[in-house]
Amino acid sequence: MLASWVPVPADSHFPLNNLPYGVFSTATSPLPRPGVAIGDSVLDLAAVQRAGLLSGPVLSAANNCFQQPVLNAFMALGRPAWAEARATLLRLLSADEGVLRDDVALRSRLLLPRSEVRMHLPAAIGDYTDFYASREHATNIGIMFRGRENALQPNWLHLPVGYHGRASSIVVSGTDVRRPRGQVVRGTAQPPVPSFEASAALDYELEVGCFIGPGNELGCPIPVERAAEHIFGYVLVNDWSARDIQRWEYVPLGPFTSKNFATSISPWIVTPDALEPFACSAPPQDDPQPLPYLRQRPGERTNYDIQLEVAIQPSSSSSGCSTEGGGGGSAGDAGGESSGQPTVVTRSNLRTMYWTLPQMIAHHTAGGCPLRPGDLLASGTLSCEGPLGAGCLQEATWGGSRPVRLGDGSERTFLLDGDTVVMSGYCQGEGYRVGFGECRGMVLPAAEL
Amino acid sequence: MLASWVPVPADSHFPLNNLPYGVFSTATSPLPRPGVAIGDSVLDLAAVQRAGLLSGPVLSAANNCFQQPVLNAFMALGRPAWAEARATLLRLLSADEGVLRDDVALRSRLLLPRSEVRMHLPAAIGDYTDFYASREHATNIGIMFRGRENALQPNWLHLPVGYHGRASSIVVSGTDVRRPRGQVVRGTAQPPVPSFEASAALDYELEVGCFIGPGNELGCPIPVERAAEHIFGYVLVNDWSARDIQRWEYVPLGPFTSKNFATSISPWIVTPDALEPFACSAPPQDDPQPLPYLRQRPGERTNYDIQLEVAIQPSSSSSGCSTEGGGGGSAGDAGGESSGQPTVVTRSNLRTMYWTLPQMIAHHTAGGCPLRPGDLLASGTLSCEGPLGAGCLQEATWGGSRPVRLGDGSERTFLLDGDTVVMSGYCQGEGYRVGFGECRGMVLPAAEL
Numbered sequence: 001m002l003a004s005w006v007p008v009p010a011d012s013h014f015p016l017n018n019l020p021y022g023v024f025s026t027a028t029s030p031l032p033r034p035g036v037a038i039g040d041s042v043l044d045l046a047a048v049q050r051a052g053l054l055s056g057p058v059l060s061a062a063n064n065c066f067q068q069p070v071l072n073a074f075m076a077l078g079r080p081a082w083a084e085a086r087a088t089l090l091r092l093l094s095a096d097e098g099v100l101r102d103d104v105a106l107r108s109r110l111l112l113p114r115s116e117v118r119m120h121l122p123a124a125i126g127d128y129t130d131f132y133a134s135r136e137h138a139t140n141i142g143i144m145f146r147g148r149e150n151a152l153q154p155n156w157l158h159l160p161v162g163y164h165g166r167a168s169s170i171v172v173s174g175t176d177v178r179r180p181r182g183q184v185v186r187g188t189a190q191p192p193v194p195s196f197e198a199s200a201a202l203d204y205e206l207e208v209g210c211f212i213g214p215g216n217e218l219g220c221p222i223p224v225e226r227a228a229e230h231i232f233g234y235v236l237v238n239d240w241s242a243r244d245i246q247r248w249e250y251v252p253l254g255p256f257t258s259k260n261f262a263t264s265i266s267p268w269i270v271t272p273d274a275l276e277p278f279a280c281s282a283p284p285q286d287d288p289q290p291l292p293y294l295r296q297r298p299g300e301r302t303n304y305d306i307q308l309e310v311a312i313q314p315s316s317s318s319s320g321c322s323t324e325g326g327g328g329g330s331a332g333d334a335g336g337e338s339s340g341q342p343t344v345v346t347r348s349n350l351r352t353m354y355w356t357l358p359q360m361i362a363h364h365t366a367g368g369c370p371l372r373p374g375d376l377l378a379s380g381t382l383s384c385e386g387p388l389g390a391g392c393l394q395e396a397t398w399g400g401s402r403p404v405r406l407g408d409g410s411e412r413t414f415l416l417d418g419d420t421v422v423m424s425g426y427c428q429g430e431g432y433r434v435g436f437g438e439c440r441g442m443v444l445p446a447a448e449l
Numbered sequence: 450m451l452a453s454w455v456p457v458p459a460d461s462h463f464p465l466n467n468l469p470y471g472v473f474s475t476a477t478s479p480l481p482r483p484g485v486a487i488g489d490s491v492l493d494l495a496a497v498q499r500a501g502l503l504s505g506p507v508l509s510a511a512n513n514c515f516q517q518p519v520l521n522a523f524m525a526l527g528r529p530a531w532a533e534a535r536a537t538l539l540r541l542l543s544a545d546e547g548v549l550r551d552d553v554a555l556r557s558r559l560l561l562p563r564s565e566v567r568m569h570l571p572a573a574i575g576d577y578t579d580f581y582a583s584r585e586h587a588t589n590i591g592i593m594f595r596g597r598e599n600a601l602q603p604n605w606l607h608l609p610v611g612y613h614g615r616a617s618s619i620v621v622s623g624t625d626v627r628r629p630r631g632q633v634v635r636g637t638a639q640p641p642v643p644s645f646e647a648s649a650a651l652d653y654e655l656e657v658g659c660f661i662g663p664g665n666e667l668g669c670p671i672p673v674e675r676a677a678e679h680i681f682g683y684v685l686v687n688d689w690s691a692r693d694i695q696r697w698e699y700v701p702l703g704p705f706t707s708k709n710f711a712t713s714i715s716p717w718i719v720t721p722d723a724l725e726p727f728a729c730s731a732p733p734q735d736d737p738q739p740l741p742y743l744r745q746r747p748g749e750r751t752n753y754d755i756q757l758e759v760a761i762q763p764s765s766s767s768s769g770c771s772t773e774g775g776g777g778g779s780a781g782d783a784g785g786e787s788s789g790q791p792t793v794v795t796r797s798n799l800r801t802m803y804w805t806l807p808q809m810i811a812h813h814t815a816g817g818c819p820l821r822p823g824d825l826l827a828s829g830t831l832s833c834e835g836p837l838g839a840g841c842l843q844e845a846t847w848g849g850s851r852p853v854r855l856g857d858g859s860e861r862t863f864l865l866d867g868d869t870v871v872m873s874g875y876c877q878g879e880g881y882r883v884g885f886g887e888c889r890g891m892v893l894p895a896a897e898l
Contacts, residue, residue, distance in 0.1 A: 126575075126616060126617055127576075127615060127616050127617050132702060153700050153701060154640055154641050155632075155641075155643070155697055155698060155700065158632060158643050159632050159643070159698060161698070161701075161702055161705075162702065162705050163612070163613070163702035163703050163705055164612070164613040164614055164615055164705070164709070165613055166576060166613055166818060167575060167576050167616075168575055168576050168664075168667075168818065168819045168820065168821050168824070169667060169817075169818050169819055171667065178667075178668040178817050180815075180816030180817055181670075181815060181816060182815055182816050183604075183607060183608050183740065191603055192603050192604075194604070194607050194608070194740065195740070196740045196741070196742050196815070199816075215617075218617075218618060218620065218627075218710075218711070219627040219710075219893075219896060220896070221630075221896075242816070245816070248604055249604060249608060249610070250701070250702075250703075251602050251604065252602060252610075252699070252703070253581060253610055253611065253612035253699075253703040253704065254612050254699075254701070254702040254703025254704075255702065255703075256610075256611050256612055256613070256813075257812065257813070257815060257816045257818065258816075260613070260813075260816065260818040261667075261668075261816040261817045261818055262667070262817070291632065291643065291644070291645045292645070293645050363706065364705075364706070364709075366629075366630060366631055366645070366706060367629030367630060367631050367648075367691070367694070367706045367707075367709065367710040368618075368627050368629055368710045368711070368896070369615060369617065369618050369706065369709040369710055370617045370618055371617065372617050375617070444668075447668060447669070447670075447817070
């Protein structure tokens with residue numbers, strides 16, 4: 001663990017090694033601006049820039065890149081700017097650097113308690129794309145729909161299947177999510193008779209997303225070997241899904257209202273530089289080999305060993321008890337908690353993802369589609385082997401047929417009103433963690449009609 | 450036809466009745482800004498506003514809404530602003546109003562020849578959604594894929610099927626479109642073996658799109674009976690599609706790289722006020738009736754009688770001749786043209802569209818998805834009865850099996866490099882037209898690898 005003069009608790013997701021970017025505001029200074037998380041603090045990058053402390057040549061020439069309510073301008077600058085910013089911030093915050101450490105007045109303006117900030121979306125997201133890159137997930141879903149023999153669709157091993165999501169309904173962690181109404185078919189009448197109802201099969205999807213830095217021009221694909229240069233950083237993504245609405249609407253053009261009511265992301269963008277010590281190769285792709293435009297060097301380390309988990313925290317009221325809970329606190333462990341405590345229902349990892357983010361970028365742009373700074377690409381549900389390896393309830397409960405049990409003794413096939421879904425993820429270093437914090441959202445009852 | 454002091458040719462799409470909004474620039478004044486088309490001229494709205502001529506109460510309070518390179522701010526203002534702007538512009542440009550007519554200096558600054566302007570995208574498009582609302586189109590595609598008995602999917606008559614498109618690749622009419630490469634399967638080997646190639650089945654899709662004015666908050670659906678208030682205006686849309694790429698990739702999450710390489714729109718947004726005399730009801734929806742959240746009053750006039758056509762104009766070189774062509778000029782008629790002349794391959798109409806734009810808006814937002822000012826919703830391919838009723842080549846050539854013949858004697862199953870697709874559309878009034886102008890794009894060869 002790199003040593004900082006800012007106190008960093010032992011289990012913090014945000015040691016000096018991390019330095020994730022986000023956008024925040026405070027009650028007394030409500031204008032959203034960029035910051036980096038360090039321990040339990042936030043360093044105000046707009047103020048750091050105004051104080052003249054980002055004095056490297058690249059950022060000096062872009063001296064308003066943090067004077068904005070979103071990170072798009074900084075994202076667009078690319079690796080030279082990111083490397084310079086990281087080097088400068090590592091120095092400013094390192095234990096033996098006195099510029100900020102020893103200037104109480106300056107420090108109190110630039111360094112704020114994380115408990116007092118409100119987080120915002122870190123970027124103006126032009127387009128959002130969601131993939132389907134976990135082989136375990138695609139296989140599980142395929143078995144449920146088509147049986148074990150035909151689990152993977154014929155195209156799945158040849159290309160990273162993806163679809164365009166809805167950018168306007170992406171919300172930052174902490175935003176409540178209202179249960180959607182939509183068309184569902186109850187019963188087995190033929191032909192089917194739909195009704196318009198609140199979804200009874202609201203699900204989470206555990207995903208990791210990446211924000212695009214520099215984009216590409218219309219008509220100019222990004223080669224797979226250059227794709228990593230376009231990745232600004234990573235967040236956790238909960239691609240909330242209403243399975244009953246999805247089942248009825250998705251033929252033939254894919255999910256629409258079953259997904260577009262909300263997508264939550266974690267507020268802190270963890271950079272490739274911070275994740276580099278935890279890079280690993282994806283599972284082998286040799287049966288079949290991808291086509292050349294998707295082929296990476298064998299063993300190329302473009303996945304990351306990120307331990308991911310999802311917990312469901314019931315509202316204390318929904319379990320009939322009056323104990324505290326439902327508020328803050330990180331995801332706990334399963335078994336024996338009192339009501340209102342979170343129960344871990346998924347443990348997964350990005351390392352087993354079959355298609356890598358560079359491959360998704362190469363495929364996305366292969367026909368000439370332009371990516372723009374601030375675009376979000378997400379992995380799709382990340383499932384893996386193991387008893388809690390299912391990345392969504394659809395898989396964990398096998399289509400709602402095998403309820404999962406929470407610590408308070410209650411069961412879930414899908415999410416109930418009042419449930420809070422808490423995703424978290426971190427890389428385990430020797431004596432420290434590089435983490436994402438949380439991506440959290442509570443389910444509100446469907447709106448009155 | 451309303452009489453204007455600006456000359457309006459008899460067959461113009463832009464008489465005083467129309468007043469469509471667009472964004473333009475000129476060689477001498479390259480900053481894009483809003484304007485309205487009138488005859489062969491463009492009225493510079495930024496300059497009109499700066500001259501103090503938009504003096505009504507709503508626009509006085511929003512006195513920078515046209516000092517921008519996009520129309521989003523004006524779109525967001527809603528009906529009161531739009532009505533005031535239209536009333537003011539109708540007066541300024543009417544034959545008996547001298548303020549501009551008689552002030553040569555002012556007029557020369559504010560009124561520019563349309564031939565000298567360059568058009569831009571009229572809005573920053575946050576999200577783009579494409580529907581599948583023509584029953585004739587869905588039926589034709591269904592017959593090709595599943596036979597006549599099961600042509601329409603079970604959900605099709607219950608909801609306006611739609612999917613999220615790609616906003617970043619929307620281009621304005623006149624932009625060349627590069628043939629995409631992508632994964633395609635040639636031959637019939639089992640299991641299928643894809644290759645990465647330039648699409649050999651590049652198609653157009655004739656659509657009409659609407660730009661959203663005021664949006665809705667996350668979690669707050671727009672009721673179908675209020676949806677029309679959210680429509681700022683309409684454009685022609687060519688949703689270019691690579692059918693061979695689409696066939697292989699679209700299962701199970703819908704079209705992706707087969708569509709996201711380009712979508713062209715016409716530059717002038719025609720308003721509901723201009724189209725009102727041509728409003729008509731959609732086909733009856735009584736077998737089955739839509740669910741209440743989609744139900745409109747019987748006979749409600751929310752479609753429009755817009756005559757739509759598509760012409761293919763081969764490059765003069767591709768037909769082996771050296772005559773002029775391939776440049777400007779409006780779409781001509783079929784039969785007997787010399788090479789390089791356009792041949793009409795589609796004649797359709799918005800009036801037969803089954804699902805209406807208000808229904809699409811209500812469905813889109815039913816689960817709480819927010820629309821934002823400047824979002825684009827498109828109809829999907831508009832096909833209708835009749836010998837040229839197919840809205841795309843996939844239907845017109847029945848999957849490539851029955852080529853269409855162009856005026857130069859050449860045949861097309863799908864588009865060739867050098868072909869220009871020219872869409873146009875207008876409403877026929879008594880002695881005048883309210884039109885959209887053109888949506889045009891030339892196919893460039895696939896990029897070198």
